[in-house]
Amino acid sequence: MSMRLLETGIAAIQQGKREEGARFVRIALRNDELPPAVAAVAYLWLAETTDDVVQKRAYYNDALSADPANPDARERLKALLAAQSPQPAPPASTPEATSFFQTVNPPRPGNAPEDAIVRVIGGPNGPGTAFFVTQNGLLATTRYVIGGSERITIELRNRRQVLGVVMRSWPDIDLALVQIDEGISELPPIAPYARVPDAAVLIAVPAGGQPFRGKQRPTKRVMASHWIPTDFVRLPDAGGNPLFDEQNYLAGMLTRNTSRNSGYVYGVHIATIRRRVDQYLEETGTGERRAYCPACGYLSRATGNGYFFCEICGSVAPHARHLNRYPQPDPFPEAGRATCMHCGAQAGFHNGRCLRCGQTPPAQIPS
Structure with a gap:
């Protein structure tokens, strides 16, 4: 069934029907019936349905996550990143840093807009953090932050408060999506790697607070690929903090899920969050x-x-x-x-x- 859907989608893309083809390919991927190598090919075809560089990079990342040995995905991602590399600029006076995105790592490959991170108020477990995953106001946070709420208050960076409506959640990975009637012009750039490297530096950013550093924690435990083990122990709020690497790429989201023995908390990989966002958009796009x-x-x-x-x-x-x-x-x-x-x-x-x-x-x- 999934293979037939995939073949139908690829045929539509080849005929120039990109939206129709992408819909069939996404449905095929949702069933989890495709072998990893075939799933990687499916993500490569999805990348051909969009001109958005961020979205295209996310699909290449998904392809490598499904099949790390796929040479085509690695080559395309490398070419895309090379095309995005900034050209050397003439020396100029460096302005005084005024925000996290200017101070953590100035020579960054992409701009992570600081207004993409917002505060969640009114949840059952105290204030939390959320961040934009689409430009039209869809936010990601943790299920722990929103609990069983249907509506919560979102405080934007300018301190203005707006209503947030909970649209979908996945308790199994501690993820929730919230919709607000506010948009954003630029999303944080997404990490280009399929998994966070061992001992990689991670920077968690709470809404309205100071960013704090940690690392990816190497572990011998066998765990699902969507989890990021970290060495963070204490969080300043209920969670939902976006995790950036040293190049200011968005790598995931910090949760309140902890190790039974050590108390270290886990993050959710951004590739998994994107797949669940795509699933939600697919569910709401059927007309049901x-x-x-x-x-x-x-x-x-x-x-x-x-x-x-x-x-x-x-x-x-x-x-x-x-x-x-x-x-x-x-x-x-x-x-x-x-x-x-x-x-x-x-x-x-x-x-x-x-x-x-x-x-x-x-x-x-x-x-």
Whole structure:
């Protein structure tokens, strides 16, 4: 199934239908059925669908993350970075540094806009930090920062406060996306490497506070590729601080997840954050009516269509908490409550896909 979608997407891209082709390729990648080498090729084709240098670099980074041995991805990334390298400028008087982005490492390959980092107020675990991941006001922070909130307050760099609406969250990687009605002209440049090098210097930036330095912590533990082990122990807020390397590339986001033995905290790699942002944009771009479930973070089809319960976690929808609820038919009855052979859930199926894991099992066992 995924291979057919990928082939359809590549054919569309070759015909010049870049948006249509990108949509098919993203769907193929979401299923996690593609071998790493094929997934890397898919990301290379996605890079051909955009002229945005930052987006293109992110796709090359994703390709190397999927298949570090892919020579084409490495060569294209190297050529892209070489084309972006700034030309030597004539000597000039250096202005007095007035912000973090000017003082941490002046000879930087890209400008990390300081207004891209904002403060989160009103969360259940105290103030936190968020940062822009799209220019139209989509922010990334941690699930720990927003908790089960549906709306929070965002304080911009100029101290102005705006309403933030929680759009999606993933408790498994401690990530949440928040939308505000404010845009930004420039996003922080994304790190070009597939993984943070061992012992690399990392700079965490809390909103409204002083940046603090740490390092990537080498570990012998086998862990998921989206985690960045660090030697940070204490955070100035509830988390969500963007992590920059010494060249001011955005490498990830600091969370409150800690090692059981040492107490060191972990970060989430920026490549993983970008993939989840793409997933969210894909979910909202289908035209389906969906609503955010604050209990599990899913964009629920059931509650988006007026039903009382989330089909993933079973929690009561926010709009139905104070209603006299009555029995309702199954919102997705075409497969009943069969058991998914892939994840074992009985959340039901929609368009042949499990509503919990999104996979298409080879067969379903009636419950």
